[in-house]
Amino acid sequence: MLGAVQLGLLAACVVLFVPMGMAGWHLSRNKVLFFSGALFITLAVGVHLTPYFPSVSDFVTSVSTSSVNVVVDDRASCVSLLHEIVWEVRLRGFDFDPMNNNSVNYEKSWSWKRSDSVESCEFQRLNRHDVSVLLNGSWVVVAGDSQARIFALSLLSLVLDPEGMESVKGSLFKRHSDYHTEVDEMGMMLDFMWAPYVTNLTSLVAGFKRNRVYPDLLVMGSGLWHMLHFVNASDYGVSLEILRSSVTSLLPVSSEFGNDESVAVRSPHLFWLGMPTLVNSMLNTKEKKEKMTDLVRGEYEREVKRSGMLRQFEGPLQLLDIGSLSWNCGIRCTDDGMHYDGIVYEAGVHVMLNALLIESHQKI
Known part of the structure; x- marks a missing residue:
């Protein structure tokens, strides 16, 4: 034949x-x-x-496939460049007092590094209108310790006017408490959840699954409290592995009903808020100086990587590297060696927003 x-x-x-x-x-x-x-x-x-003719069809297929790979590779490359941020920190005025050398004496500004690769990604500093468009109708949850609280404040500062921000500060910074607000003009809800330990974050995620209600954007981070009160990196790593397993089960999200039908629900965008650089000599208690050393912080950072939490290690969460942002801004950007000026978290918010633009293939 x-x-x-x-x-x-x-x-x-x-x-x-x-x-x-x-x-x-x-x-x-x-x-x-x-x-x-x-x-x-x-x-x-x-x-x-x-x-x-297999050789011809293979060639056509390879050309079409390579064009898709270029797009994917470009997106991955841009995500890896999101933290390429440079800082300008200069003395405010000329009356410098060495006995009062705190962060308010310095003006800070940031921008993305000027290089061909970074500029090709067209990262943007989004204004209030841009953020309103991007997060319109979204439910945003920020969970963690005081670092996450400042991050939530920085995000709100992009969508609220100065008068609205004044009322937010008084409520959001109530010690060790949750906070809820709604921005009616853009239909956005924001919840800050006080969750200083990884086990608190795991319980939060379990609650989403149990109630079958999921945020559109979830930002979480934890570690400083565990470092201070337990000083046990291995235990921290075990907790992260449990959290990773719980978060992974959210992807893809589905809602199951009694009639054995399931309805697909949009998966949330997931981010991990990295720990800041700690300036040991500036920490404000003796206990913090003894326990929160560079060596211990390094051990905790290694556990985050080892746990597989981060997307760069095939995990579910995109890193918001507050550690590198705070390190590059320097000691002039903090008064207590742990909590940094709002502009550091502002940069982190813009990193997140641009990551969202890349993930959703949008440009504002």
Whole structure:
């Protein structure tokens, strides 16, 4: 029996040469028309023969696949460059008092690094309107310790006017408490959940699953309290592994009903708020200076990587690297060696927003 290639060639000869011969017989006086007809028939035959030649079809497939890979690679490359931020920290005025050398004496500003690779990603500092468009109708949950609380405040500062921010500060910074607010003009809800330990975060995620209600954006981070009160990196790592398993079960999210039907629900965007750089000499208690050393912090950071929490290690959460942002801003950006000026968390918020733009293939 003839193979597929032989049958294809035979069919091609019939389709190609019979019409061409007829066209040559009737249209020999019109060479342009004859050539056009021959070209059309040849192209049609070529299209039909392509599947019979693996090398040709493989080439076409590889070209289309490579174009998709370029897009994916570009997105991944831009995500990896989100923290390429440089700082300008300069003395405010000329009356410098070395006995009062705190952060308020310095003006700080930040921008993305000027390089071809970073500029090609077109990162943006979003204004209030941009953020309103991006987060319109969203439920945002920020969970963690005091670092997460300042991060939530920085996010709200992009969507609220100064008068609204004054009322937020008094309520949001009530010690060790949750906070809820709604921004009516953009239909956004924000919840800050006080969750100083990883076990608190795990319970929070379990609550989402139990109630079958999920935020659109979830930012969480924990570690400083565990470092201070337990000083046990291994135990911290075990807690992170449990949290990772719980968070992973949110993806993809589905809601199950009694009639055995399931309805797909949009998966939340997940971010991990990294711990800040600790300036040991500036920590405000003896206990903190003894327990929260660079060595201990390094052990805790390694547990975060080892746990597989982060997307760069095939985990579910995108890192917001407050550690690198605070390190690059420096000691002039903190008064107590742990909590940094709002501008550091502002930069982290813009990193997150641009990550959302990349994930959703949007440009504002």
